[in-house]
Amino acid sequence: MARRPLNSLSGRFLILTTVFVMLAEVMIFVPSIARFREDYLNVRLERGQIASLVLLADDMIDAQLEQELLENAGVYNVVLRRDEVRQLALSSPIPEPITASYDLRQANSLTLIVDAMRVLLTPENRIIRVIGNPVQDGGLLIEVTMETEPLRNAMLDYGLRILALSAVISIFTASLLFLAVRALIVRPIRGVVGHMKSYASAPEDARRIIVPSAKVTELREAEAALHDLQTQLTGALKQKERLAQLGGAVAKVSHDLRNILTSAQLFVDRIEGSEDPLVRRMAPKLVGSIRRAVNLCESTLAFGRAEEPPPSLARVQLADIVADVIDSERLAAGEHDLSFSEDIPAGLTIRADGEQLYRVLSNLVRNARQAIVASGDPGEICISAQEDDEAWWILLTDTGPGLPPKAKEHLFQPFQGGVRKGGSGLGLVIASDLLRGHGGQLELRRTGPDGTEFAICLPKANLSLNSAAAE
Known part of the structure; x- marks a missing residue:
């Protein structure tokens, strides 16, 4: 049966590495897209402030120039607050009512992330108000009105570029780790498996016992443990072979010894009829000893046949x-x-x-x-x-x-x-x-x-x- 690459150690390591790198990139992507949105809105505020400087230089500008300034800034209205006075610097008709307001002056990281995810998950174009601090201390605050569709498109484009780059980094990193794992771990493991198969084919051959050579500490410890196990097993197999040979010899000796003891038992039965008191007292013990010896020989023969009851x-x-x-x-x-x-x-x-x-x-x-x-x-x-x-x-x-x-x-x-x-x-x-x-x-x-x-x-x-x- 052919080995499936994905079921191998290196294949699974490749998959896991890719998944883990992608997860890490996703964790980077979320705050990155929130930072991109913040920068995008700050740029719109800065452009709106720059466009309002024309009005400060000349109180009267025609409607065409005002519209062109707003289009270049990417906003509908620009409101400046100077000296506690709120002033509508530039304005144009708003196609829809304002649906939300965002104040960037004191927004924390969590708020920025939540607002960014809301923009990505809302495909409808909406009108929003953005409030921030003017650059170069150009007032107390600046406020612009803008659409969310250009913002969402820019965020999607940025996100796709981030994900594509993450995929390339993940594949490149996983490939390097894949090659490293094959060279440092998989190849030595296959060597150990090869040694085990070679040893299994002839465990009595001491030349097939593995010699620890791995450079990785854990693999070297595994090889050392396998070396000790194979050494002990080879010795045990040799001892088992000697015991088997000895068992055959003992069975043969027991067979002949049983015959001899049976004959001796017949002679002892004759001795029991002696009139000598000492002989009559010792004869039963001698009979019992010979009987036990005969039983032991029979048990040894049964054991040799693996039939000991x-x-x-x-x-x-x-x-x-x-x-x-x-x-x-x-x-x-x-x-x-x-x-x-x-x-x-x-x-x-x-x-x-x-x-x-x-x-x-x-x-x-x-x-x-x-x-x-x-x-x-x-x-x-x-x-x-x-x-x-x-x-x-x-x-x-x-x-x-x-x-x-x-x-x-x-x-x-x-x-x-x-x-x-x-x-x-x-x-x-x-x-x-x-x-x-x-x-x-x-x-x-x-x-x-x-x-x-x-x-x-x-x-x-x-x-x-x-x-x-x-x-």
Whole structure:
């Protein structure tokens, strides 16, 4: 579809510039035409005064000379006031009655403008009286009688010349501004659009990222912002590609690992029949761990197919889940001076997916344990819970060294928020994603040298849970 010139930035700027210049010229035209009328009337007064000087030089002049003087002055009568005496200096028959009188001695700008517009808008020829001050102190006042038609014609001629000149100035000014806008604004904008189209065709190619070069400050800022956006987007696309490749590899590993764990589960089932008390006590926990690993592998495969199901919400005992998590992490802590505690109200039942909630708590406790063990100092991890009318709250606190600045900045971003060296930063991402599936959220309340505290919020409202699960 062809581009319409008037819809372009430069075309609209041309139109707006022309309109604004014309408006400015109209604002100049109105007082100008009023000044022209005033000058025209003053000239008639001056001519009338000059014509009356003949009478002062010779008291008796013939009627033909008097008529010729009045015609040259463009008036019908001339009245002078000298020494408080009003004298009809020159006169001739008036074809119509006088319809209006105008005193120019004390007329303000507004009055002159209104009178001028009235003359322009009244096409009929009228007889008017004009009063003014004589030139060269030739008396107290001078008064002439004249027609309005010659005045209106002169005003129209002057106005048309002013408007024509204004149009020429407007077009010339708008054309210059049009060319300037095209050179200074439109052309750089088209360059930016061209860069955007080129980048859109191959966003992974870093060579297509725009290099700020505009001389106009605002355009240079826009180019700099676009440069930053394209740089971040290119990095994100590369990371997305790496994640896709990693996801394929993880899916393959999970597939084979699931088979191995399934075989291990069969062997554990045999171990449960042992008579050894220690084996009988540890076997159920081993079975539970292998079952969770198998479920995790299956979930990973489902995620790789973009078919991960929403959480299966049910009433679960929070204390049982917390106990399983702490037992597993206590074994993982080994001989390190690390204590675990729990403060869960007896009989507290929450509505959640038990397996997913176990993964959330396990990731959080594992992160806390690894941070404390890496510091080499003794520590404590505590899980507590409470509820109110709207939600269940699970608090996890530790006495570890706190999160480093990079981890806080990229807290819930995969492969960027790792706390320890070699960590993937996926633990908090997984926990946050699983909680969003419940309609809840994970938030960092505090972190520092004296420890870290995370808060889990699980809403009680069914609507929030169902909506979150659907999303």
